[in-house]
Amino acid sequence: MSALTATPKLIVTDRAGVERTIEGEDSLSVMEIIRNAGAEEPFALCGGSCSCSTCHVYVDPAFFEGLAPIAADESDVLDGSGYRRETSRLSCQVVFHNALSGLKVKIAPAD
């Protein structure tokens, strides 16, 4: 398989610290990709409407700058988390595309 047709990957570390490599899917949110891979924890409880922080992830710094910028409402919701860091994002607001293959995220602790 050539690099161009290889399945894009997303590398996720869950709250227990277990790292998994899962298949990415173009145009879905990172939240949906993680959920579709079978998140075991309470995750994305608001269904991706930027209204809770249960899909909060830390993005690997190597990828953080390459993501679409954070919107004010997403930032406001993250401010409500006690675990916000510099590379925090709500994964429901980050759209995955094939160029992001290899994206690494870690699910943040639940508030």
Next chain:
Amino acid sequence: MLNRNFDVLIVGGGQGGAQAAIALRQNGFGGTVAIVSEEHDLPYERPPLTKDYLSGAKSFERILIRPATFWQDKNIATLLGSRVISIDPQAHVAALSDHSPLFYRTLIWAAGGAPRRLACTGNDFAGVHSVRTRADVDQLMSELNHASRVVVIGGGYIGLEAAAVLTTLGKRVTLLEAAPRVLARVAGEPLSRFYEKEHQARGVDLHVGASVVCIEGRDGAACGVRLVDGQVIDCEMVIVGIGIAPAVGPLLAAGAAGSDGVDVDENCRTSLPDVLAVGDCAAHVSAFAGGRRIRLESVQNANDQAMVAAKSIVGAPQPYDAVPRFWSNQYDLRLQTVGLSAGHDAMVVRGDMASRSFSVVYLKNGRVLALDCVNAARDYMQGRALVAARAAVPPDHLADTSRPLKELAVEAAI
């Protein structure tokens, strides 16, 4: 052969039922678990039914709570298309509609509710829809090509959300609300008037104080809605969003305490042995409602009660005390509510409503009960601490948008 014995049997495959199963496994529960659902679909999110699913923006697969493989991997049986019609709490048996028994150690009742139907004639005509399940919405969508005029009966969140999507899809929408304003049951007048204007500006023909006499039909299909003033609004489709009736018949028949819903304690236990209940049908005493027993029809309540029930079953009880939260998207407006405004004696509008980003703060005896935040996620997030503490905050401080709510929370010494 189908296993008929489960350590935990969950009745209802909505948000509460699904989350209860997920939470049981996450908390290390190793026993057998089954979800029995009247619907033929795996657990999915209901809110998008009147938003992204109805608009076509999201496929059904995208609103599943978990993919099909998840339930298999977690050894959670899903018995779809099956309805529990009675339970025998002493024998720990639930009977399905074909009278076959399911045996349980613990039962979690998460059956939600059935949409209320109009009581008038014509309520069963073709083209009259409720919007509670995927099947409801698929049927509605299959008829949309042949409908250019839609009457929505009910100006609550479901009706308003449906009206917003259908208007955006180019339908001529008339919305009928029996009360003097939309959202009368859940929000203050400023918010009601704001949403009325937004819908009218998009072309919705909105009637408040409108009493429906009957649905008019032709050849068994709805063709209009007759109002008490004699007016008939012609249409090809009617959507009824007038609330739900909690689905608790089998529990009450078995002797469970309850009337509007089934009564539960702070650990989601009903008065029946080894029977818990969560979600829309669970009537619980809420500190956020001044200690009254209430039901909450929301995703947050279903999720959080499901986690309480799971904790209770694994022997690590954690009483339910989550701050009520609620979300509704209409057009480009994101409403986020924290707390319960019922019973308020004062309101403060925070921000300029004309800017379409503002909050309404509800108070009782000078203490913050709730906030309705429109395109104002910051107030929604920061207001939660004020609601949780029932903080006493001077109204003029709340109205001052230059002062973040978290600053006011600090001043109120939370």
